[in-house]
Structure formats: structure tokens, C-alpha cells
Amino acid sequence: MKKNLIWNIILIIGIIPFILPFAFGIYKISIESWTMFDWLVMYSYIFWPTYIVGAVVIAISIIGRFIKK
Numbered sequence: 077m078k079k080n081l082i083w084n085i086i087l088i089i090g091i092i093p094f095i096l097p098f099a100f101g102i103y104k105i106s107i108e109s110w111t112m113f114d115w116l117v118m119y120s121y122i123f124w125p126t127y128i129v130g131a132v133v134i135a136i137s138i139i140g141r142f143i144k145k
Contacts, residue, residue, distance in 0.1 A: 083141045090133030093126040 101115040120127070 080141070083137050086140070087134060087137040090130045090137055093123075093130035096126075097123075 097116055097119045098112075100119065101110070101112050104110045104115050105112060
């Protein structure tokens with residue numbers, strides 16, 4: 077039970093880099109003259125390593141959930 081909770085928390089941490097650009101985009105749209113597409117392109121161009129780290133963390137959590145020790 078406790079191991080499942082840990083893997084679920086790790087999965088959520090891996091999903092955060094994919095949700096964060098949308099949250100920041102909504103904020104930028106509300107205070108400046110950005111469009112969501114422009115913001116996502118700019119964010120993805122600068123912070124592309126966060127997507128790789130997020131994907132790796134998601135893969136680790138999925139593998140960890142299915143490996144029984």
C-alpha cells in the first residue's frame with residue numbers, strides 16, 4: 077500500500093512539467109498580450125528539458141509500479 081502511494085506521488089511529479097506551461101500560459105494571457113499558442117511555443121523552446129525529465133519520471137513510476145520485489 078505504501079509503495080503504491082510513493083509511485084503515485086512520483087507519477088504526479090512527472091506530470092507537473094506538462095501541466096505547468098498551461099497554468100503559466102493562462103496567467104500570461106490574463107496580464108499580458110500573449111496567445112496560448114505563442115506562450116506554449118516559447119515555453120517549450122526554452123524549457124524543453126523539463127519535458128524529457130517529466131517523461132523519464134513518468135516512465136520510472138510506471139515501471140516501478142509493475143515491478144514486484
